[in-house]
Amino acid sequence: MTQPAQRPADTYLHRYIDDELDALLPDLSAIAIDGPKGVGKTATASRRTDAILALDDPAIRSLVAADPQFHLSRADTVLIDEWQHLPEIWDAVRRAVDARSERTYLLTGSASPQTGGDTHSGAGRIVSLRMRPLSLAERPTTDPSVRITDLFEPGSTIRGHTEFTLADYAAEICGSGLPDVRALPPRARRAALAGYVDRIIDRDIPAEGISVRRPASLRAWLSAYARATSTTTDYTKILDAATPGDSSKPSKATALSYRDILTKLWILDPVHAWLPGFSQMTRLTQASKHHLADPALVTTLLNISESSLLSGADGAAELFGRLFESLATLTIRAAGAAAEARVFHLRTRGGTREVDLVLERYDGSVVAFEVKLARTVDDGDVRHLHWLGEQIGPRLRSKVVLTTGSDAYRRPDGVCVVPLALLG
Structure with missing residues (x-):
């Protein structure tokens, strides 16, 4: 039988x-x-x-x-x-x-x-x-011990240990949060991500009724946007970076149409500026931080590998840091939404004060994050978090620095130091 x-x-x-x-x-x-x-x-x-x-x-x-x-x-x-x-x-x-x-x-x-x-x-x-790609906390490679929901509660316990290394973070950035893609062996995964980008340009955008007369120009613009990940770079500068020395470059209106259709397809996923209510804070920038849906799309567009991020070559550490922030943003957005909270960033005009990520709950309470591609934290890393606390008082429930270190703990000044692999 x-x-x-x-x-x-x-x-x-x-x-x-x-x-x-x-x-x-x-x-x-x-x-x-x-x-x-x-x-x-x-x-x-x-x-x-x-x-x-x-x-x-x-x-x-x-x-x-x-x-x-x-x-x-x-x-x-x-x-x-x-x-x-x-x-x-x-x-x-x-x-x-x-x-x-x-x-x-x-x-x-x-x-x-x-x-x-x-x-x-x-x-x-x-x-x-x-719904976004798998955040780091949703991936089977991590076991979070510091919950975002708890960070909204006073005196929450901050503890945990991880063996995650810098190489592990590089692997997760390049490995993708698309479930079926990340399950593939490395070469097949790279091919799948390249095909994903090709499909966006060659099929998904035309399917929305948008004629792309010069696909290479659209790809160049998308690559320039990817290079601006975790920054507030002006769109004019992104267009200039996409077409250096090109006298026939797309118009500003065409570039903005790229932005709009890619946002509609959920490929661009910017973090908007925080403009807090019930606050005397002024002179805040309204520019959004640029992000693609998945940090692995950035590495695909820029031909960046794990070894490239770890190489120490000129500019590699800066890009690694911005992609690390993008990976952190994925987790804070996903876990934050489950806690009825939304993610923003804060920057004063001129950049004298900046907080990487501000998580605001439905009741106005806030958890603020600095993201550092480093294992240790010093007083200089937390000064903007303390400044924000002075501005909004008890609305700020937790100040957090996300790192690549091994242990989660609370500093004597109350700042929580949390390895990204432990946040969930």
């Missing part, structure tokens, strides 16, 4: 967005999970649904278009996967929510909703959550 085939072991990695869904699904009828291709949106959503409408399949898309209400009624919980291939399904879900349907809908998409046209915003009916 033939034995039934054994199902493979469940290799699903728990994500912070699972915690958000656990908290929201009992009370909300429709949730959209947004994010770039390959971050695991379908894998996460499908674990919670009874029926899947895969709208990237033309045959299924035609069936759903013919009778959307019937297909939305097929099960108690329905996943509409890659909904942007049939934009009118967004309004169909909104109408179902308005009609107080007892069903639950999850929508996953790799492009933000169209503005204008027939697609309703869904405000008040469809709640959007952002």
Whole structure:
């Protein structure tokens, strides 16, 4: 007698967005999970649904278009996967929510909703959550001991030890947070990341109705943006860096159209400036910090490897530090969202004061982070954190320096020193 085939072991990695869904699904009828291709949106959503409408399949898309209400009624919980291939399904879900349907809908998409046209915003009916590549804390290589949720509580315990090395951080930066990509051997992973970038330029952008007459110019602009990771470099300078000495370079309007479409596809993921309410702080810059969705896309665009980051060559340490901050930003954004908090950065005009990352919770309380590609921390590293505390008082619940060291501890001045591998 033939034995039934054994199902493979469940290799699903728990994500912070699972915690958000656990908290929201009992009370909300429709949730959209947004994010770039390959971050695991379908894998996460499908674990919670009874029926899947895969709208990237033309045959299924035609069936759903013919009778959307019937297909939305097929099960108690329905996943509409890659909904942007049939934009009118967004309004169909909104109408179902308005009609107080007892069903639950999850929508996953790799492009933000169209503005204008027939697609309703869904405000008040469809709640959007952002899903990003695996943060360092979500990867099986780490075991966090310092929780972001605890940093909002007074006197939280700061402890833990990690064997993570500088080489490990370089490997995680280059290894990608895209679940299927990071599981590949190194050469296949590099090929997959290169193909991911090619697809953005050659297929995903044209699929949004944007004609790219000079793909090489778009790639050069995206590479220049990648080189500006974790900085507030002006877009004019990014354009100039993309086309040095090119008299036929794209116009500023064309470059801004690149920015807008890549943001819509969730490939650009800037950190916006913090403009705090109920504060006397003035002269703050409003420029955003530049980030791509995955630090590995930066290394792919710039032809940077783990050994390059560790080489000590001119400029390598600076780029490594900015990519380390980008990796830290991934974790703080993911864990912060589960704690109902959003990530910003703070910089005064002229750059005399700067805090790398500011995590603000729904109630206005704040955790501030400095990110240092170093194993040790001195008084100079914490001066801006103390300055921020003087400005906003008890709203600042924790001051944190993220490092590449081995141990988490609290300094006598109250600043928490936490290796990035221990933050979660």
